């Protein structure tokens with residue numbers, strides 16, 4: 336089965352009961368302010384790859400003080416720090432940009448790594464900071 340979007344544990348279980356298999360990919364809102372730890376673990380146990388939508392928090396997280404300080408430390412941009420953080424946690428990223436130089440910047444992630452202590456600090460940014468509609472609401476339309 337190909338991929339789904341915005342499926343939480345209960346939706347994946349409903350699907351599993353119906354078709355007796357798992358999707359290959361689940362695309363969900365995920366960024367440093369909404370880290371989706373439990374859902375990621377649930378998906379990883381079932382070998383469902385997690386793709387982050389709004390991986391930069393729609394650009395809102397680029398001004399975060401910790402992200403800016405890690406950017407300075409690694410001589411990278413805040414966007415690159417956030418995107419590298421996703422990759423370190425085995426998440427697929429689809430950042431959106433209409434700016435050619437940013438698109439190029441967003442690919443340039445493979446010549447540095449975040450250290451364990453950087454990842455630990457980033458983990459503390461999680462604050463249930465959802466930007467999109469919550470798939471838990473009753474009339475959520477799955478995309």
Ligand SMILES: NC(=O)c1ccc[n+]([C@@H]2O[C@H](COP(=O)([O-])OP(=O)(O)OC[C@H]3O[C@@H](n4cnc5c(N)ncnc54)[C@H](OP(=O)(O)O)[C@@H]3O)[C@@H](O)[C@H]2O)c1
Nearest residue numbers: 340388389390391392393394414430431432433434437478
């Ligand atoms: N499946 C779903 O339900 C769902 C829902 C929402 C979104 N999505 C998908 O998720 C993808 C991305 O989400 P998103 O657009 O909401 O948020 P995002 O990728 O987190 O953020 C996009 C914003 O960040 C800016 N940006 C990108 N790279 C940057 C950089 N290197 N430096 C500074 N600013 C940068 C962009 O500006 P500029 O464009 O002006 O450069 C834009 O304003 C889209 O492809 C979208 O289709 C899926």
